[in-house]
Amino acid sequence: MDNNTDFIEKLRSSGLRPTKQRIRICKLLFDRKKTFHFTINDLSKTLKKENIKQISLATIYNTVHSFKKKGYLKEISINREMSYFDTNTSDHHHFLDINTNQLIDLKKEDVEKVRIKKNLPGKKINSIEVLVKIENSN
């Protein structure tokens, strides 16, 4: 019934005060079996549909950014127009359906380890991001 306590703990443990707004967003983002992808706009629209007191846009931005900073969310920037947040923060890659703009997780085992044969002196690899654009094959 009241699994808010989990979120309250989660928030408090990372130094974020468990406010109504943050808890509500936690429930929306993390209270589900599958990970999912959303834009700020998606989140904002979904929150508007609920008949609860509205959360201001500024708070939505603040919350998503602090969740990202705390490692609860990963950002996948597609281009200037599209930036997704992903509740799956593990190391993984994505399909982007260019017909629907849907972002789809690729499991680690779906992509053979990417080998980079070049390296630059004084530099090391921080991350490798693979984006596979897919389209209708009709």
Added chain:
Amino acid sequence: MDNNTDFIEKLRSSGLRPTKQRIRICKLLFDRKKTFHFTINDLSKTLKKENIKQISLATIYNTVHSFKKKGYLKEISINREMSYFDTNTSDHHHFLDINTNQLIDLKKEDVEKVRIKKNLPGKKINSIEVLVKIENSN
């Protein structure tokens, strides 16, 4: 001396009128041995440094976009803040130095072919983009 004729031909052959502005931008972008990467802002600043009549910002945007549409440039969108254009339009990947924000080409042979083991019914792969973020190693 006057290798503008090449650019004039190039432009005309793709249905773009060879205007002063387009030729000047062509020279800046394509009259070099190595391919290179730039943002609209970089290009705009470089053009400002030349003591010739300034090209308006709108024209810079228009030109870069039409060059992209004609296949002379490839866009590499890093995130909302950074979008690079690449004079190397072949199929290749990139290093992004997160300390300097420099984008560096990876040759085809620098990255082992990326194998995707998942496929979705009714969908086919359009492109595979690999971005390798690198940082100072010390």
Added chain:
DNA sequence: TTATAATTTATAATGATTCTAAAGTAGTGT
């Protein structure tokens, strides 16, 4: 309960990109 620091909020500000419509230019035909 009170003091405080953190948070939320509505609204304003920002800044990159796109739009607009008027002026300028290239290409074509005469």
Added chain:
DNA sequence: ACACTACTTTAGAATCATTATAAATTATAA
């Protein structure tokens, strides 16, 4: 050379997502 048309350039306005501001509210610890 001239004129016509369509294309291009231009300055400035408009747009729109995001960030900043500063006042009101709330969580927390004393």
